[in-house]
Amino acid sequence: MSTTTTYRTCPRSGLQFESQAEKLMIANAVAAVVFLLIGGILAVGVVLTRWPAVHWLQADTFYQVLTAHGIDMLIFWIIFFEIAVLYFCSSTLLRCRLATPRIAWLAFALMLIGAVTNNVAVYQGSSSVMMTSYVPMMAAPAFYLGLILFAVGALIGCFVFLGTLVIAKRDKTYQGSVPLVTFGAVVACIIAVFTITSGAIILIPTFLMSVGIVKEVDPLVYRTIWWAFGHSSQQINVAAHISIWYAIAAIAFGAKPMSERVSRGAFLLYILFLQLASAHHLLADPGLSTAWKVVNTSYFMYFAVLASMIHGLTIPGAIEVAQRQKGYTKGLFEWLRKAPWGNPVFSGMFISLIGFGFLGGISGVMMGTEQLNMIIHNTIYVPGHFHATVVVGTTLSFMALTYFLIPVLFRREMINPGLAKLQPYLFGLSMYFFCLVMMGAGTLGVSRRHWDMAFSGSAMAYEWPGAAYLMMGLVGIAGIAAITGGAIYIYITVGSILWGKRLDKGAESAKFTPIPPTAPSAVVQSYGSMGFAAPGTFALAMVFLVAFVLYYFINWKYLSTLWGMS
Amino acid sequence: MSAILPPSERLWWKHPLDRVEGTWIAIALVWCLIMFAMMVGWHVYGKQNLSTETYRTKPDMFAAKAQAVVDKYTVRTETDDKIPVVHPPEGSDVYLIARLWAWWPILELEKGKTYRLHLTSMDYNHGFSLQPANINIQVVPGYEHVVTVTPNQAGSFSVVCNEYCGINHHTMVSRLYVK
Ligand code: HEM
Ligand SMILES: [Cu+2]
Ligand SMILES: [Cu+2]
Numbered sequence: 001m002s003t004t005t006t007y008r009t010c011p012r013s014g015l016q017f018e019s020q021a022e023k024l025m026i027a028n029a030v031a032a033v034v035f036l037l038i039g040g041i042l043a044v045g046v047v048l049t050r051w052p053a054v055h056w057l058q059a060d061t062f063y064q065v066l067t068a069h070g071i072d073m074l075i076f077w078i079i080f081f082e083i084a085v086l087y088f089c090s091s092t093l094l095r096c097r098l099a100t101p102r103i104a105w106l107a108f109a110l111m112l113i114g115a116v117t118n119n120v121a122v123y124q125g126s127s128s129v130m131m132t133s134y135v136p137m138m139a140a141p142a143f144y145l146g147l148i149l150f151a152v153g154a155l156i157g158c159f160v161f162l163g164t165l166v167i168a169k170r171d172k173t174y175q176g177s178v179p180l181v182t183f184g185a186v187v188a189c190i191i192a193v194f195t196i197t198s199g200a201i202i203l204i205p206t207f208l209m210s211v212g213i214v215k216e217v218d219p220l221v222y223r224t225i226w227w228a229f230g231h232s233s234q235q236i237n238v239a240a241h242i243s244i245w246y247a248i249a250a251i252a253f254g255a256k257p258m259s260e261r262v263s264r265g266a267f268l269l270y271i272l273f274l275q276l277a278s279a280h281h282l283l284a285d286p287g288l289s290t291a292w293k294v295v296n297t298s299y300f301m302y303f304a305v306l307a308s309m310i311h312g313l314t315i316p317g318a319i320e321v322a323q324r325q326k327g328y329t330k331g332l333f334e335w336l337r338k339a340p341w342g343n344p345v346f347s348g349m350f351i352s353l354i355g356f357g358f359l360g361g362i363s364g365v366m367m368g369t370e371q372l373n374m375i376i377h378n379t380i381y382v383p384g385h386f387h388a389t390v391v392v393g394t395t396l397s398f399m400a401l402t403y404f405l406i407p408v409l410f411r412r413e414m415i416n417p418g419l420a421k422l423q424p425y426l427f428g429l430s431m432y433f434f435c436l437v438m439m440g441a442g443t444l445g446v447s448r449r450h451w452d453m454a455f456s457g458s459a460m461a462y463e464w465p466g467a468a469y470l471m472m473g474l475v476g477i478a479g480i481a482a483i484t485g486g487a488i489y490i491y492i493t494v495g496s497i498l499w500g501k502r503l504d505k506g507a508e509s510a511k512f513t514p515i516p517p518t519a520p521s522a523v524v525q526s527y528g529s530m531g532f533a534a535p536g537t538f539a540l541a542m543v544f545l546v547a548f549v550l551y552y553f554i555n556w557k558y559l560s561t562l563w564g565m566s
Numbered sequence: 567m568s569a570i571l572p573p574s575e576r577l578w579w580k581h582p583l584d585r586v587e588g589t590w591i592a593i594a595l596v597w598c599l600i601m602f603a604m605m606v607g608w609h610v611y612g613k614q615n616l617s618t619e620t621y622r623t624k625p626d627m628f629a630a631k632a633q634a635v636v637d638k639y640t641v642r643t644e645t646d647d648k649i650p651v652v653h654p655p656e657g658s659d660v661y662l663i664a665r666l667w668a669w670w671p672i673l674e675l676e677k678g679k680t681y682r683l684h685l686t687s688m689d690y691n692h693g694f695s696l697q698p699a700n701i702n703i704q705v706v707p708g709y710e711h712v713v714t715v716t717p718n719q720a721g722s723f724s725v726v727c728n729e730y731c732g733i734n735h736h737t738m739v740s741r742l743y744v745k
């Protein structure tokens with residue numbers, strides 16, 4: 001089958017875009033940003049209601065808005081963007097045409113219809129069941145149907161990606177192995193296929209139950225399989241945003257991976273172990289054996305944690321090596337001080353990396369420990385943790401990548417670069433604070449998904465300590481600051497696409513230009529032949545480790561003071 | 567030779583690693599093993615482990631057992647709804663029902679004594695959140711979860727529902743006394 005298409009080489013970046021793939025990337029990315037906008041508007045309602053002094057929305061509206069916020073952000077914004085990233089990592093990085101563009105448009109249409117259907121169901125009011133939709137609490141059939149359509153679309157998108165890899169191989173557009181970033185995208189895609197299958201296994205019977213065909217779905221089975229979907233989808237995000245970190249390190253510094261073996265090996269650990277970590281959502285549940293919990297959360301999860309700890313070192317390490325080669329060799333940290341902090345592509349990526357590791361990573365491992373889970377389960381600590389992973393980690397990385405893509409993919413000069421410079425700091429740092437105070441409130445016990453911490457209307461209201469109210473007030477303030485940061489991102493992105501100065505398309509041709517083979521590195525290296533190439537990064541890693549160890553044991557100390565339980 | 571280009575060494579798994587990487591991987595691996603040992607070790611030496619003793623149950627079955635304990639050991643009632651306060655003997659089976667949107671009955675336990683606390687839900691998922699101690703357990707309908715508890719502090723505690731369970735979720739809060 002020969003489709004007529006054209007390839008253009010972007011004059012700024014040297015990347016080659018195939019015209020079909022380019023249109024699909026733009027469509028998916030634009031849809032993503034629209035859902036980020038909706039989710040962000042909903043976040044205003046969520047955060048102003050959880051701020052005790054404001055307590056804005058009524059209970060029913062709050063739960064409705066919270067359901068939509070979770071789904072629009074976590075599922076629609078992120079997955080639309082990920083599909084664009086998958087197409088970028090295959091067609092663009094491998095310089096080949098996209099497999100079956102028509103089917104890719106079908107995937108896009110299904111995702112869009114699904115997302116709209118689900119949103120409409122939530123706004124109609126009888127589907128305020130939260131994104132987890134634990135049975136036997138039921139939503140309207142359209143709620144599940146929308147999610148299923150969306151998932152089918154995303155699954156098709158994954159296969160288009162895989163098909164594109166086949167085309168690149170067949171057309172010999174590159175030699176040897178795929179680039180590391182594409183490798184990471186393959187990992188994300190494989191996890192996505194597993195994830196979406198789990199989602200289908202549980203959402204289809206639930207949909208049938210909502211229309212009355214299936215009589216019952218067991219609540220515990222639902223939770224177990226739902227989390228095989230809900231947790232693994234976070235692994236897609238991790239694999240995707242870590243690939244983006246590597247990509248940005250390469251784009252901004254020309255950094256090459258310190259060791260392909262280590263970085264790819266760490267990605268493989270994700271496939272082998274991450275999806276099995278779903279267990280940590282069920283640590284406070286009845287019915288699951290201790291052995292199952294321990295095996296899944298420690299043996300399997302810790303290999304995945306190990307993988308993330310490796311990426312956390314190798315990415316800044318690669319940057320450090322590249323910077324030192326440019327002559328920034330003074331002391332431990334000159335390479336970091338002289339990094340392009342004014343470039344939002346870099347600053348966004350670095351703020352994301354640090355926040356993901358220190359806030360998201362450490363809190364996640366603490367929560368995922370079988371016994372420690374009892375002191376945070378279902379408290380607002382949990383959203384504190386995952387806003388550090390999906391917002392600081394994934395969302396901010398996607399934002400940083402967007403700043404790179406505006407001139408390259410959308411071919412527009414960025415409007416207001418001064419504001420763009422500021423955006424990652426405002427969004428990222430206020431999110432850091434937001435996550436910290438949520439975790440603080442959660443440590444004091446404050447519940448998540450809870451409309452009124454004053455328990456109005458109850459005869460036996462519990463009086464939260466004053467510190468809990470203070471923390472929730474700070475959640476409100478930090479949340480509004482973060483939303484402002486998010487609004488600036490949308491303003492810059494949409495504004496640039498609409499009004500930015502049009503940029504040159506670059507040379508077009510009817511045929512792809514294969515990637516020239518890379519020259520083998522000058523010296524044949526063996527273990528440690530570079531010496532100790534990234535001492536500054538190693539020092540940062542040790543700071544991380546100390547913070548991790550201290551925080552971990554402080555929580556055990558607190559646990560040991562509690563009621564005896566066995 | 568960058569992360570967005572194919573690696574120059576065709577066999578990427580033969581690409582050597584730097585000493586920084588090797589050292590960090592070793593440290594991180596040791597730390598993961600320590601964390602693994604903590605979790606397992608706490609089951610042996612620690613005092614706070616969530617039991618996994620669970621039975622399938624039905625709302626009427628569980629309600630009947632809870633009612634029997636209430637009939638036997640109620641010491642007084644509280645609030646306008648006359649919720650019974652149950653003071654069960656040491657070592658006995660104690661039942662706590664979660665339903666839209668209340669906990670029933672109120673428990674009165676004694677410090678340093680051990681009880682078998684049975685939890686279930688009559689309808690949706692609920693969350694047992696004991697405050698201010700901050701002990702949190704998921705309550706799943708259809709499953710009777712038996713948790714052995716030994717309160718180590720006297721005082722008045724609250725049981726907050728911290729799993730979203732519908733419009734009046736925020737009113738689902740009760741007490742638990744330890745003498
Ligand atoms: C931009 C600023 C944002 C603010 C201020 C914000 C605020 C909040 C708050 C306060 C909650 C917890 C409410 C509760 O449990 O009572 C929440 C829940 C949540 N947020 Fe955000 N959020 C923001 C952005 C995001 C983004 C970008 C994502 C995903 C990429 C996200 C995903 C979620 C999810 C999945 C939930 C859980 C919903 C549930 O419990 O079902 N949020 N958000
Ligand atoms: Cu409840
Ligand atoms: Cu509740």
